[in-house]
Amino acid sequence: MSIKDKVVVITGASSGIGEATAKKLTSAGAKVVLGARRIEKLEKIVADIKNAGGEAVALATDVTKRDDNDALVKLALERFGRLDVTFLNAGLMPNSPLSALHVDEWNKMIDVNLRGVLYGIASVLPTFTEQKHGQVIATSSVAGLKAYTNGAVYGATKWAVRDLMEVLRMESAEEKTHIRTSVIYPAAIQSELVDHITDSGMATGIRALYDEYEISPERIADVVAFAIDAPEDTTINEFTVGPSRQSW
Numbered sequence: 001m002s003i004k005d006k007v008v009v010i011t012g013a014s015s016g017i018g019e020a021t022a023k024k025l026t027s028a029g030a031k032v033v034l035g036a037r038r039i040e041k042l043e044k045i046v047a048d049i050k051n052a053g054g055e056a057v058a059l060a061t062d063v064t065k066r067d068d069n070d071a072l073v074k075l076a077l078e079r080f081g082r083l084d085v086t087f088l089n090a091g092l093m094p095n096s097p098l099s100a101l102h103v104d105e106w107n108k109m110i111d112v113n114l115r116g117v118l119y120g121i122a123s124v125l126p127t128f129t130e131q132k133h134g135q136v137i138a139t140s141s142v143a144g145l146k147a148y149t150n151g152a153v154y155g156a157t158k159w160a161v162r163d164l165m166e167v168l169r170m171e172s173a174e175e176k177t178h179i180r181t182s183v184i185y186p187a188a189i190q191s192e193l194v195d196h197i198t199d200s201g202m203a204t205g206i207r208a209l210y211d212e213y214e215i216s217p218e219r220i221a222d223v224v225a226f227a228i229d230a231p232e233d234t235t236i237n238e239f240t241v242g243p244s245r246q247s248w
């Protein structure tokens, strides 16, 4: 089964990579279930998708709450009768040097970027295990592959996603539950990500860097579509994707 008619949950769907992916997948015939906290943005995206002839529903979702993740999966099963893929994409990157001690922001990143992914996996595992079919795609970062100053906690959460997705792949293969996994490591992608940096020393510099290098979130959407479209017996486990001009 290719993308057409697959049912896909997407977290972090209200902007950036999640929004672009929702639009890309529905244009290829998938049905999407969109989660994020800003329901008004999700409703506008659902309207755009429906106007273009696609199928989408949305639910206000805070990925740091386990019940909210479960409710997204329940909505997919109730509305569309099946679930094939979850794209665990919600994340935030309020970078700062460790010495600035933005400990509340450290905790938020752990809650959204790591705990949110874990809850997302927990929400689909019962369904995927029972049906012996399913795909988990997660957005890590190039900061999940190499260290960046000012990004210690962000990077730590994204390195952790790499590890747990690899173990999910290995355990599913051993348990013969046929769950496919893909981790995406984006570099500078146009989105709202850097708008939430509060550290005054960081915000302007990163914004300028992104303005110079960033590429469209549709590039990541294309990769998600490619991973979903791969034959069911094939896992394409890792994609590193960024501007061809970016060296860092």
Ligand SMILES: NC(=O)c1ccc[n+]([C@@H]2O[C@H](COP(=O)([O-])OP(=O)(O)OC[C@H]3O[C@@H](n4cnc5c(N)ncnc54)[C@H](OP(=O)(O)O)[C@@H]3O)[C@@H](O)[C@H]2O)c1
Residues within 6 Å of the ligand: 011, 012, 013, 014, 015, 016, 017, 018, 035, 036, 037, 038, 039, 041, 061, 062, 063, 064, 089, 090, 091, 092, 093, 112, 139, 140, 141, 142, 185, 186, 187, 188, 189, 190, 191, 192, 193, 194, 217
């Ligand atoms: N842009 C880049 O250069 C880049 C590079 C590497 C990795 N990434 C990763 O790509 C992913 C998507 O980010 P983006 O670049 O598209 O940035 P974005 O435009 O800021 O999107 C982030 C998404 O996460 C959602 N989100 C944040 N906290 C949430 C929560 N508690 N519960 C549910 N949803 C939450 C936001 O929605 P609400 O605010 O409506 O909840 C939004 O939809 C993130 O995991 C990010 O770390 C991005």
